[in-house]
Amino acid sequence: MEVIILPDPERAAQLVARVVARELRACPELVLGLATGRTMERVYALLVEMAGKGLDLSRCRTFNLDEYIGIPASHPGSYRSTMDRLLFRPVGLSPDHSHLPDGMAADLGAECRRYEAAIAAAGGIGLQLLGLGQDGHIGFNEPLSALRSRTREKALTPATLAQNAALFAGDPAGVPRRAITMGVGTILDARRCLLLVTGAAKAAILARAVEGPITAMVSASALQLHENCQVVADAAAASLLQGVDYYRWVFGHEPEWAEFQDLG
Numbered sequence: 001m002e003v004i005i006l007p008d009p010e011r012a013a014q015l016v017a018r019v020v021a022r023e024l025r026a027c028p029e030l031v032l033g034l035a036t037g038r039t040m041e042r043v044y045a046l047l048v049e050m051a052g053k054g055l056d057l058s059r060c061r062t063f064n065l066d067e068y069i070g071i072p073a074s075h076p077g078s079y080r081s082t083m084d085r086l087l088f089r090p091v092g093l094s095p096d097h098s099h100l101p102d103g104m105a106a107d108l109g110a111e112c113r114r115y116e117a118a119i120a121a122a123g124g125i126g127l128q129l130l131g132l133g134q135d136g137h138i139g140f141n142e143p144l145s146a147l148r149s150r151t152r153e154k155a156l157t158p159a160t161l162a163q164n165a166a167l168f169a170g171d172p173a174g175v176p177r178r179a180i181t182m183g184v185g186t187i188l189d190a191r192r193c194l195l196l197v198t199g200a201a202k203a204a205i206l207a208r209a210v211e212g213p214i215t216a217m218v219s220a221s222a223l224q225l226h227e228n229c230q231v232v233a234d235a236a237a238a239s240l241l242q243g244v245d246y247y248r249w250v251f252g253h254e255p256e257w258a259e260f261q262d263l264g
Ligand code: GLP
Pocket: 035, 036, 037, 038, 039, 040, 065, 066, 130, 131, 132, 133, 137, 138, 139, 140, 160, 164
């Protein structure tokens, strides 16, 4: 794991967008794993800008981490309509290249198995973008999610319902209670993971995820097991980390990050 600390949310989002763009240039058929949440919105806006300047997203395929159960794709709070609005439509990604679990499927277990099979058939996820829930979740892998879990149904915690109320008129009671999510094991199978975390409200949970023990109580701590995982944090989110001097030293010296020093 590497931790990259940048001064503010804007520069953190820029680094993530530039890494995605670099990987897409190297491999236009990249299979991208995508996350929703407010943290990612700026990343998608930057990718839309880059697409306007020639970045080719037409050949990549995308798999989102999760989707609510029981609301149609056309609901403005669904992750399908959120992704269509923020990224897929603006960059002109053809609908058959973008995948989300179907939260309206009659047989949800079969839908979860189908989603895993679709990821495998695409060759696995090359680059997985991740945000961090207030309770340490990645995707919707709420506390005590098995560290080897695969795509399945999960009940959402009250903290998650509150965190995600914005797309449901600000009312946690309006947020669907259950979701389909890639499992922690599914996420760990991605060849590369990028976790983007901003804001002081995430500082304590980020410290537990990065520097605490690996525990199912904090799903993001499983990323410590991943061989190619970068955590990108702004200064506020990084404020409770112990190893900041070392993380900054690595960022300043690893050749991979040479082209990103303007953001530091
Ligand atoms: C939702 C998503 C997660 C995401 C989280 C972060 O819960 N299912 O994948 O990490 O939101 O949300 P935000 O960026 O709004 O803090």
